[in-house]
Amino acid sequence: MYPGGNALNFSVYAQMLGESAAYLGIFGTDDEAFHIKAVLQELEIDTSRCKEIEGESGYALVGLENGDRVFLESNEGGIRQYHKLQLEEEDMKYIQSFDLLHTSKYSYMEEAMPKLRAAGVPISFDFSDDFTEEYLSEIGPNVDFSFLSCSHLSLSEAKNTLKKMISLGNKLAVATMGADGALLYDGNSFYKQKPRLIEAVDTLGAGDSFLTAFLVHLLQYEQEGIEAALAKGAEFAASSCLVEGAFGYGKAY
Template sequence: MILSITPNPSVDISYRLASFRLNTVNRCSHVHKSAGGKGLNVTRVIHLAGRKVCATGFIGGANGQFIKEELDRLQIRHQFVEVDGNTRNCIAILHDEGMQTEILEEGPRLTKRDEENFLSQYCKLLDSASVVTASGSLPKGLDATFYTKLITIAKEKGKIFILDTSGNPLKEGIKASPFLIKPNLQELSGLAGKKLQTMDEVKKAVLSLARWNIPCIVVSLGKDGALGYFGGKFYQIIPPKIQAVNPVGSGDSMVAGMAIALSEGLPDQLVLVYGCAFGTLNAIEEKTGFIRRELLNEFIGKTEVIPI
């Protein structure tokens, strides 16, 4: 089983408008609500691929209830820690020739007791998991070392840990040596302390991170695929040519693919292939964090991994 952690989930609400006008009423007939947050995108994609997954994190209030009901409807196992306050909304307004305006709530503030309750539950869930994914921002009340604690506990139990976050939680998390991290170019630049403009600069930044004993580092490069560092070797990961429809959630889908490959003990290069193929599959769909299982083998076969 794969355990997917979303510390700061949301109800994702999208409004599709022909045009978005300020300081007046905008009426919308195209509204979509879903259980959201990066980790729940990972969860959904793993489930769509037909693998066992359990979602966990912190939820509360009516929005938290909506998320549980949505996962129940999809027949996805979940075991969240209930907290006071209401899980946040994340609103996306799609308008005017592909533009997107987002309004992201902060969500509830957690207490030390909330963290303790989660850590207790987390230790139990780890017993039946082989791979752990942890994705996204941290809610108020958790300090930047929260992921560091989760990684340390997982490693003590011999579990593979994939960390996909940014900012201070990423800077702190790498100190615990997770098995895999997946920064994009902007996040890697943040860790390096400067804007990375050439592939040599990117590789140098990756090698600097690898000194923290991180076996696998994958730098996502959008439509250009990814740069992989695995087992002390660099790889160029080349996706199949597609007409992208909605690339949002492709990074989360990449994490899902790599988690599946690692849970099944596949070779290093196939781990990278699975990640890129899953991310590409998401990009051809309108829905966020969504793949079609029947296309998996085709896209896996069309994804190239070249040692460099």
């Protein structure tokens, strides 16, 4: 078994890229939670504002087909199905000390998005591939950088989805399209990024590593522009595919 999950992966990848990153979420009380916490401590990622609730950690069973990850089943987030992350005043002050906040559809933070938006920290949101027009309209106005998995859409459908996100107030909207790479829209132009072709060991975390490296480079070196940031994202995503799990640290299950 390997530690992972979209927001957690983001914190790990950002730390790997030289940033000071933290993770704010809910831990269960099983052996899986203990392993994840131990790994984050080893990686020196701050988890001081995390909560602990009695119950089972979220997990997904993943198969590998020629190095490509295939999700088989999951427990739908474990305890996260029943316990929303309650953000206290100290949590909000803590969040405001960072340059960027990243969350996702599977963080179950929908109700808190307006509150997070009001904190004034730029927000990145991963919609995965499980989104509806209604969901995009609900969450989109509270997001600065949106990422959507669009392999199931045609190119014209993907472009229209990105246009919708910009119309909702996003600064940038990105569609990841598997082997076809990534497509970005900034309200004026579309940018295409081809993937770095490699013999993948495990593609788990490829999308997360792409968006993390893209945002880290964009925010650090804004003067280099969008294309340079996209290239950095593709490069880092390729390297993450050479590691088992999202970022390694496997344990016998």
